[in-house]
Amino acid sequence: MGARAAPGVSAGEAAQSRVADAVAGHWVDRLAPRAARPYLRLARIDRPIGWWLLLLPCWWSAALAATHAGMPWPDPRHLILFLVGAVAMRGAGSTYNDIADRDLDARVERTRLRPLPSGQITARAAAAFLAAQALVGFLVLVQFDGFAILVGLCSLVPVAIYPFMKRVMAMPQLVLGLAFAWGALMGWAALLDQLASPALLLYAGTIAWVVGYDTIYAVQDIEDDEIAGIRSSARLFGPRLKPAVALCYGAAVILIGAAAHAAGAGWLGYLGLAAFAGHLGWQVLRVQARDGHGALTLFRSNRGAGLVLFLGLAADTIQQGWAS
Structure with missing residues (x-):
């Protein structure tokens, strides 16, 4: 059995009960019942960055759809449903991934616990x-209309194949992008009952963002991945890591900007995009191959980058609603 930290243990003992990239001192390690902790860790509750990164494209899409539709603000009900769905489906996807990868995970230092x-x-x-987690996600999905339900169900295809891509693809992050960017379609489909060019451009831009930030994340595992034979974009790019991430992030900014333009965004939306671009540029300047600790910090910072973009898009929707 793996070690489990009980309440009141020392910091060193607590560190041994969690994987290397979990949040130190998280409530899962301190307050949750001991029997529940392995399940909460399996769902990545102690690593909330995952559901944030799944959620943010949904919120971006909801804000752009509201702008395009002339609404005074993004639909609050949709934002809440996306939040619950992101937590549930992030947990379900992580559980599925860990079932498929349990033998590989045992050979990688970061994941062996x-x-x-x-x-x-x-x-x-x-x-x-x-x-159980998939059922929660399905109950959230059926709160939307039929077209959005269909779009949501289609997301299961990249989710299902992703865990196996690291065995056969040099850049499995591309398939991860197809799955994690799906929310860029969902916000538009939920409000407008269709897909149009702004949603498709946003989806493409979000895929580029995902490939960029997950390449940074994969820096943590380069040495172990080489030994275990696991493929990743960090290994593929090697000494070209910095320009490759810059290319991904540059494509993300351009495509998301095109989506904002097509949806009719105004100056506040572009201000949010500029702040988002600046944050991504800072990440490119800071990322270093073989610096796993720094890579994890940069990876987690994408929550802030994504929130800045959402706030700009949402504020733009509200401003345009007041002005009309």
Whole structure:
């Protein structure tokens, strides 16, 4: 069995009960019942950056759709549903990924303490937990109209194939992008019951963003991935890491800007985009190959970058609503 930290243990002992990239001192390690902790870790509750990165494209899309439709603000009900759905589906996707990767995870330093490879949870128990999380996600999805439900169900295709791509693709982050960027379609589909060029441009830009930030994330595992034979964009780009991330982020800014233009965004939306671009540029300047700790910090900072963009798009929607 893997080690489990009980309330009141020392900081050093607590560190041994969590994977390397989990948030130190998270409430999962301090307050959750001991029996529940492996399941919460399996769902990545102790690593909230994952559901934030799944959620933010949904919110961007909801804001652009509201602007295009002439609404005074993004639909609050949709924003809340996307939040609940992102947490549930991030947990379900992570559980599925860990079931598929449990043998590989045991060979990588950063992931060997995950609940499955460390023996804290059986594969059967993880499968049951996966079904429960997927049910929550489905209950959220059926709150939308039929077209949005169909679009949401289609997201299961890249989710299903992603865990196996690191075995056959030099850049599995591209498939991850197809899955994690799906919210860029959902916000538009939920409000307007269709897909149009702004949503498709936003989706393409978000894929580029995902490939960029997950390349940074993969820097943590370069040495172990080389030993285990796991493929990643960080390994593929190697000494060209910085210009490759810059190319991904540059494409993201251009495509998201094109989406904003097509949706009818105004100056506040472009101000948010400029702040987003500045943050991504800062990441490019700071990223270094083989600096795993720095890479994790930069990766997590994308929550702030994405929130700045959402605030700009949402403020633009509100400003245009007041002006009309």
